[in-house]
Amino acid sequence: MSAKIANTEFEVIQGDITLLETDAIVNPANTFLMHTGGLAAAIVKRGGMIIQQESKKIGNVQTGSAVITTGGNMKTKHVIHAVGPRYKDGKSGEPEKLASAVSNALKVAEVKKLKSIAIPAVSSGIFGYPVEESARIIVDTTIEYFNEKKKAKEETTIEKVVFCLLDENTTSIFKKVLESSLKGNKK
Numbered sequence: 474m475s476a477k478i479a480n481t482e483f484e485v486i487q488g489d490i491t492l493l494e495t496d497a498i499v500n501p502a503n504t505f506l507m508h509t510g511g512l513a514a515a516i517v518k519r520g521g522m523i524i525q526q527e528s529k530k531i532g533n534v535q536t537g538s539a540v541i542t543t544g545g546n547m548k549t550k551h552v553i554h555a556v557g558p559r560y561k562d563g564k565s566g567e568p569e570k571l572a573s574a575v576s577n578a579l580k581v582a583e584v585k586k587l588k589s590i591a592i593p594a595v596s597s598g599i600f601g602y603p604v605e606e607s608a609r610i611i612v613d614t615t616i617e618y619f620n621e622k623k624k625a626k627e628e629t630t631i632e633k634v635v636f637c638l639l640d641e642n643t644t645s646i647f648k649k650v651l652e653s654s655l656k657g658n659k660k
Contacts, residue, residue, distance in 0.1 A: 476651070476655050478616065478619040478620060478623055479619065479622070479623045479629070480629070480632055481619050481629060481631055481632060481633065481634060482632065482633045482634070483615070483616075483633075483634050483636070483651060483655075484633070484634070484635050484636070485635075485636045485638070485644060485647045485648045485651055486635060486636070486637050486638070486644070487637075487638055487639070487640070487641060487644040488637055488638075488639075489515075489637075489639070490512070490516075490591050490593050490637040490639075491515055491516055491519040491520070491547055491549075492519075492547075492548065493548065493549055493591045493635065493637060494548040494549065495549055495589040495590055495591045495633070495635060496549065496550050496551060496582070496585075496587035496588050496589045496590065497541070497544075497549060497550065497551040497552065497553050497582055497585075497587050497589070497590045497591070498516070498544070498547075498549045498551075498552055498553070498590070498591045498593075498637075499539075499552075499553050499554075499555050499578050499590065499591065499592045499593060499595065500512060500513050500516050500552050500553065500554045500555065501513065501555060501557055501593060501594075501595040501596060501598065501600070502528075502534070502554035502555060502556050503556065504533055504534055504535065504536060504556055505533055506528035506529070506531055506532070506533070506534060506540075506554055507525075507528075508524065508525050508528065510599050511598045511599040512593055512598060516547075516552060517545075519545075519546070519547050520544055520545030520546050520547040520552065521545040521546045522545075523542075523543060523545045523546075524542050524543070524544070524545045524552055527542035527543060528540075528542055528554065531554075534554065534556050535556065536556050536557070536558050536570050536574070537556065537557075537558070537569070537570040537571075537573030537574050537577065538555075538556055538573070538574065538577050539553050539554060539555040539556070539574060539577035539578040539580070539581045540553070540554050540581065541553050541554070541581050541585060542554065549591070550587075551585065551587065553578045553581050553582060553590070555574040555575065555577065555578040555595055556574055557570065557571050557574045557575075557595040557596030557600060557602070557607075558570040558571055558574075558596055558600065558602070559596070559600045559601065560596065560600055560601040560602040560603070563603075563606065567596075567602065568606075568610055571595065571596050571602065571607060571610045571611070571614075572610050572613075572614040574595060574596075575592065575595060575610070575611050575614040575615060575618075576614055576618055578590070578592070579615065579618050579631065582630075582631055583629060583630055583631065586630045587630060587631065588630060588631060588632045588633065589631070589632060589633040589634075589635070590631060590633075590634055590635070591634075591635040591636075591637045592611060592615065592634065592635070592636050592637070593636075593637055593638065593639075594607055594608065594611065594638055594643050594647070595607065595611060597643070604642070604643050604646055605646055605650075608643070608646045608647045608650045609650050609654075611636070611647075612636065612647065612650045612651050612654050613650075613654050615634055615636075616651075616654045616655065619631075619634075636651065
């Protein structure tokens with residue numbers, strides 16, 4: 474499934490994000506940028522310790538923020554480490570922090586003038602965010618980001634956003650949310 478807003482295409486795929494050839498992939502990182510579990514560990518395993526070494530030089534990052542390192546040995550050139558929230562009850566600022574992490578990841582990609590970015594289900598793994606809720610926030614934040622650019626007649630360097638999910642269920646949820654979000658945002 475794919476769609477467009479201005480010159481930016483959106484796609485949902487099932488696969489291993491560490492194998493993609495996008496300019497950047499998003500790593501759902503922790504505040505310490507210690508990539509020891511979940512997708513973060515898989516990224517370091519595939520890309521090499523250079524990613525962890527560069528992350529250590531950056532140091533701690535606030536929840537809701539994003540920073541960038543190289544992609545190491547992966548096909549992707551960069552890893553954008555987006556620090557999403559740990560899920561408590563959905564009423565402790567988690568939606569705002571998750572939206573901020575996604576928005577900041579897109580801003581980092583823009584600053585670096587990247588053309589493509591792959592985004593996973595940030596915070597829904599080890600951090601326990603319910604997939605349906607995280608999908609809605611991640612997709613809506615992304616669509617809103619590009620709608621705002623279009624509305625302000627601002628150019629974007631990002632030509633492609635890939636929501637890359639590991640399993641069939643999460644992929645299906647993201648497809649439904651993207652379709653719904655795009656229908657709701659047609660103006």
